[in-house]
């Protein structure tokens with residue numbers, strides 16, 4: 268090659284590398300100094316394990332990221348304050364913006380989450396980064412990629428049209444190190460049975476949406492999302508044609524006998540339900556991107572509100588027609604009856620939010636607890652659904668209850684939220700795996716993270732990236748048949 272041409276190519280190459288580096292550095296979220304797991308002592312504190320009488324005047328010693336000792340101590344600096352197990356969001360998605368979500372979760376006392384299946388590789392990376400203290404965030408249990416029928420209703424799912432593929436993909440997911448396997452709307456019964464067989468053999472719980480054509484009692488699922496499984500089964504073709512609107516209509520038309528059956532089967536098979544009431548309300552309100560949005564939306568970067576929460580971003584399956592909108596209103600009016608039926612039958616209810624789908628990580632869990640209370644649970648029962656109950660599922664003896672040997676995942680409050688959920692606002696400190704954060708530290712971190720994401724260049728770049736990701740995901744979903 269001619270010397271001058273070589274020089275030009277070299278110069279252009281370096282320029283390009285320079286641009287890539289600048290963009291990379293500009294997009295990198297701010298790094299914060301993360302506290303090391305410390306020896307911590309809460310002296311004179313009242314322990315509140317939801318569902319049990321409070322233990323007044325205790326000393327809780329934390330060492331090596333675990334609760335090392337609990338003894339009596341009538342007095343001390345934490346006298347009059349309330350120590351609760353950190354909250355668990357049992358349905359939340361880890362995405363590319365989870366640097367920010369991690370901070371918001373801790374700020375609201377959420378120290379553990381379960382991701383019930385999210386496309387992409389971000390989930391496993393965050394699980395590691397949060398665990399190792401490279402980033403501030405909760406303990407994460409991850410289901411990997413959702414498994415769905417062919418064609419899928421959700422882009423980014425692992426499409427398994429045959430039993431052989433179902434078995435293979437499920438085993439691959441387990442080999443990747445997932446904590447649970449998630450199944451989705453259009454998975455066929457024979458494929459689902461393969462997945463639950465793999466789950467049983469390798470001791471990995473199978474959870475998710477009850478596929479539309481499958482009876483709850485025959486699903487073999489241990490945890491069910493969004494109250495799926497209540498409508499009587501219908502075909503995958505009907506599901507693809509009618510979309511979510513059709514499901515909502517069927518939900519709102521399910522009669523009392525069907526509801527009793529749903530509750531009875533759930534209790535008998537110990538199937539836990541995560542109703543995600545806050546998600547259904549947010550969909551109903553549809554105020555994601557418009558004015559008059561709830562004030563907590565200001566906690567999210569602008570590109571999330573403007574791009575990800577825009578109706579235009581929804582895959583076809585999730586766009587509601589007029590019938591769907593009307594059915595959603597009916598469904599919301601019925602959720603209290605459903606929640607009460609489950610509670611009365613003795614089926615476990617777990618608090619989950621589906622954040623960041625139109626709801627704010629952390630804040631949405633507080634709201635879910637209020638909605639569970641409105642649906643008929645007491646404040647204390649609602650808190651059980653975000654501590655003891657999910658803990659017993661995700662890590663028995665370690666998570667969701669303050670006891671010796673458990674993870675040091677805690678939240679300290681000035682007033683007792685088990686008596687009044689509005690006292691969640693009185694949160695003062697959060698401990699996750701022995702790392703202690705004060706409320707004001709977390710407020711500062713959230714603020715500087717928001718400043719980063721809302722910067723002129725960064726917000727535009729993320730909006731561009733988010734649009735591209737959505738386009739790719741939605742292209743994988745077939746449009747409903749005419």
Ligand SMILES: [Zn+2]
Nearest residue numbers: 358360383621
């Ligand atoms: Zn979800």
